[in-house]
Amino acid sequence: MTYSIRTRLQRAILAGAACFLSLGAANASAELVVIVSSRNPAPTMNADQVAAIFLGQSARFPDGALAVPVDQRLGAEGRQQFYRDVAGKTPALLKAHWSKLVFTGRGQPPREAQSDADVRRLVAENPSMIGYIERSALDASVRPVLVLP
Amino acid sequence: MHKQTYFGARLSAASVSSPSGAPAMLAPRRAVARASALLAASLLACAFPAHAQNAQNAQDSSLSWKLSGFGTLGVAHSDERSADFTASVLRKDGAGHTHPWSMDVDSRLGAQLDLGMGSWSAVVQVVSEQRLDGGYRPEVEWANVKYQLTPEIALRAGRIALPVFLAAEYRKVGYALPWVRTPVDVYGTLPISASDGVDATWRWSTGAVRHNTQVLAGRTDRELANGLKIRAGDIRGISHSFEYGALSGRVTAFGGRLSTGIGRELFDALRQFGPAGNALADRHAIENKRVRMLSAGASYDPGPWFVTAEYGQTRTSSLLGDGTSMYVGAGLRRGAFTPYAGYAQVRSDGPTSDPGLPTTGLPPPLAGAAQQLNAGLNTFLSTIPVQSTWSAGVRWDAAPDIALKLQFDHVRPQDGSRGTLINQQPDFRSGRAFGIASVALDFVF
Numbered sequence A: 001m002t003y004s005i006r007t008r009l010q011r012a013i014l015a016g017a018a019c020f021l022s023l024g025a026a027n028a029s030a031e032l033v034v035i036v037s038s039r040n041p042a043p044t045m046n047a048d049q050v051a052a053i054f055l056g057q058s059a060r061f062p063d064g065a066l067a068v069p070v071d072q073r074l075g076a077e078g079r080q081q082f083y084r085d086v087a088g089k090t091p092a093l094l095k096a097h098w099s100k101l102v103f104t105g106r107g108q109p110p111r112e113a114q115s116d117a118d119v120r121r122l123v124a125e126n127p128s129m130i131g132y133i134e135r136s137a138l139d140a141s142v143r144p145v146l147v148l149p
Numbered sequence B: 001m002h003k004q005t006y007f008g009a010r011l012s013a014a015s016v017s018s019p020s021g022a023p024a025m026l027a028p029r030r031a032v033a034r035a036s037a038l039l040a041a042s043l044l045a046c047a048f049p050a051h052a053q054n055a056q057n058a059q060d061s062s063l064s065w066k067l068s069g070f071g072t073l074g075v076a077h078s079d080e081r082s083a084d085f086t087a088s089v090l091r092k093d094g095a096g097h098t099h100p101w102s103m104d105v106d107s108r109l110g111a112q113l114d115l116g117m118g119s120w121s122a123v124v125q126v127v128s129e130q131r132l133d134g135g136y137r138p139e140v141e142w143a144n145v146k147y148q149l150t151p152e153i154a155l156r157a158g159r160i161a162l163p164v165f166l167a168a169e170y171r172k173v174g175y176a177l178p179w180v181r182t183p184v185d186v187y188g189t190l191p192i193s194a195s196d197g198v199d200a201t202w203r204w205s206t207g208a209v210r211h212n213t214q215v216l217a218g219r220t221d222r223e224l225a226n227g228l229k230i231r232a233g234d235i236r237g238i239s240h241s242f243e244y245g246a247l248s249g250r251v252t253a254f255g256g257r258l259s260t261g262i263g264r265e266l267f268d269a270l271r272q273f274g275p276a277g278n279a280l281a282d283r284h285a286i287e288n289k290r291v292r293m294l295s296a297g298a299s300y301d302p303g304p305w306f307v308t309a310e311y312g313q314t315r316t317s318s319l320l321g322d323g324t325s326m327y328v329g330a331g332l333r334r335g336a337f338t339p340y341a342g343y344a345q346v347r348s349d350g351p352t353s354d355p356g357l358p359t360t361g362l363p364p365p366l367a368g369a370a371q372q373l374n375a376g377l378n379t380f381l382s383t384i385p386v387q388s389t390w391s392a393g394v395r396w397d398a399a400p401d402i403a404l405k406l407q408f409d410h411v412r413p414q415d416g417s418r419g420t421l422i423n424q425q426p427d428f429r430s431g432r433a434f435g436i437a438s439v440a441l442d443f444v445f
Helices: A002-027 A047-054 A079-087 A091-102 A116-125 B002-016 B024-047 B264-284 B364-381
Strands: A032-037 A068-072 A111-113 A129-134 A142-148 B064-078 B108-117 B120-129 B139-148 B153-161 B194-206 B209-225 B228-244 B247-260 B289-300 B305-315 B323-332 B337-348 B387-399 B402-413 B434-444
Touching: A032 A079, A032 A116, A047 A068, A047 A079, A047 A129, A047 A142, A068 A079, A068 A116, A079 A091, A079 A142, A111 A116, A116 A129, A116 A142, A129 A142, B194 B228, B209 B247, B264 B364
Parallel strands: A068 A111, A068 A129
Antiparallel strands: A032 A129, A032 A142, B064 B108, B064 B434, B108 B120, B120 B139, B139 B153, B153 B194, B194 B209, B209 B228, B228 B247, B247 B289, B289 B305, B305 B323, B323 B337, B337 B387, B387 B402, B402 B434
């Protein structure tokens, strides 16, 4: 009897832990890579440099070449994670950031692409573009300059 | 559909304006109409959150356009019943004396059209909010054409908001502010807020520090109400901002020559009193007066919390006064909630009263007239703000593009000043603290 209760308790704890872990796994984000065209010679970048381009604060790669960001569409998986990881910004903070720039005529948010494949295609075709996609969507047409854990 | 959103908003904004001098008994109905128009506009804004935007490509030289907007639906309560609390002196009334609860303090609606073609772009922004005549006639806030000479250098011509303080350029976009409104003690000291002219902005960096340097020149000529105008010429300004990780800051200096008709009858009458009257009129009248303003502010915002502080100094050589203002504000971000608190104050660096015309030796009728003029002059000087404000509130990011804020302010005008209040009544007493409770729903679309 006592044994059976203990077993059940152990099972319950295990089940709870498993549930917690699986929740954790569901929350754990996919690995994102920041990409440029394979024809772009830009060296690897740090999160601040990438953030500056995506937040409209810099129009150049660290080597001085022109940089044009392409964003994932609003609501896309990965977009929230990207801005959290490179800029520490929640969607609301990001919206406030762009509101300040848009309503003072200082800038417009990056253009948006519909999917990883679209981002990859745009970036591959244009050496001045920079985007981010899931690591699994990488191919030889683009080159990662930053991996987001 | 997007166009409908925009024009719907514009129409609502236009329909809430009314000619000045409408019978007072219509006011409540007008207030309801205004409120419902704002509500309708905000519902429209929420119902169609999508941007009317076509593809934007920096390399694209075809014409692109975008419509966007912002607004606030707010209500504020003041327990100071002898004057009106407002967010700006350029208002007809506010919360307190005219109505204990007022929707006019913070409510507004703004719409913006952006056009772009290659290196050229243009922006027009109109804002509808209560004006001096009580109407909501939309006013052009921004209207300029920009030429991007290089990715780092931009030239603009047209109407440009002055880059004073950290937030003066977007102070009307409630969503972009952590608090309900920019601190009135500080931002209320701005004698001019926009310039019609040109500016140049240069973006540069030193290591990890990003800089932005802006110079501007222009003038402004704005009709306020009842034939009252504000004219400023020779506006020159320089502003420098920087960002270094979570730290950002800005320093601005600008000057101009200001003229308005405020108090003209009083000064004309004073000039009838010989050299003493002329001297008083010259000292206080806002006629071709050199105004200048300095501001310095910094903000540290690593994400989970933020702190921001600003300092400003205004010199107007007139009855608008010379003042020094500052504020400190901080907040914590906890999920969708941002509780915050702050302190703001403005002090006068010059006298807020004047002995006026000497009355001894004047024949009784003239002495009486002089006394009246002196009282009139001192009423004007009591509008030079001396005030301190403690604030606390919470922002709730209720949905994407929508923030709801609740804020309490404890305000104390001091030293005989009415602070930033308007419409003070004979029983108004400086030094008496009062409370403001505000609720504001901010949205962007």
